[in-house]
Amino acid sequence: MGRWIGPTRLAGLRSTLADLVLPTPCAGCGGDSVVPICPDCLAGLGIPRLVPPQPVHPAGLPPVRCLAEWEGIARNLVLAHKERGRTELAPVLGRALAPAVAPAGPGPLLLVPVPSRPGVRRSRGHDPVGRTAIAAAAALRAQGRTAHALPLLRHARTVRDQAGLSSTQRARNLAGALVARRGASAAMPGAAVVLIDDVLTTGATLSEAARALREAGIPVLGGAVVAAVLKRA
Structure with a gap:
């Protein structure tokens, strides 16, 4: 005999099947899509490129690669993931970000997500940057890299x-705000360390993260972000 399925469980199964079959809004353009990001928007993220130095960047900012400028599709994707709870975007963004993480050479990679403020993380109910870093590491491992x-x-x-803070105010606000966790220096010795964040604005956050790791004896190779604010000529 078949196993009886109650009405509550049956409704849940129907909802799950609907999610798998029915179109949902693409997080980039808002159009109907059977995947979190439609192919056109995913292609719009572009090839990872080095962020050129900007007047607002602090001296301690490591080299950073981004997928796109902080506008349009990239901005929509980041905000949907971070502020609107579209957690299904993390694997897609992680796979897209993986090429921006991998430096030249076959050595092991250690991806370090920039932490959100504890209160912000609690209010969102998830850690978008942490999830993206985990997904990027998984994508790199699928390519045969040693990455965590x-x-x-x-x-x-x-x-x-x-x-709303200026570049100077952001730098002052974050100065000394981050520290390396106990035992951090023993994590993956010899690995190339890459910082992960979703957006590069003035560079104050990534610069502070790099400083905290360097003070713990952990050299930082660079950073990778989905989008970056770039000054137009």
Whole structure:
């Protein structure tokens, strides 16, 4: 005899099947799509490229690669993942970001996500940058690379919301805010360390993250972000 399925469970199964079959809005353009990001929007992220130096970038900022400028599709994707709970975007963004992470050479890679403020992470209910870093590491391993994502950084003190702050104010707000977790220096010795974030604005956050790791004896090779704010000529 077949196993009886109650009405509540049956409704859940129907909902799951509908999610698999029915179109959902593409997080990039809003059009109907059977995948989180439609092929056109995914292609719009582009090939990873080195972010050129900007006047607002701090001196301690490591080399950073991005997929796109902070506008249009890239901005929509990041905000959907980060602010609107589209957690299904993490694997797609991670796979897209993986080429921006891998440096020249076949050595092991350690991806370190930049931590969100604890209160912000609780309010969102998830850690978008951490999820993206894990997905990027998984994509690199699928390509035969030795790669792992580890949360080696934590906040040492309270910081203000960065929105609306100038580059100088952001740098002051974050100065000394991050520290390496205990035992961080023993994680994957010999691995090339790459910082992961979703957006590069003034560079203050990635610069502070790099400083915290360097003070713990962990050299930082560079950073990788989905999008970057670039000054137009």
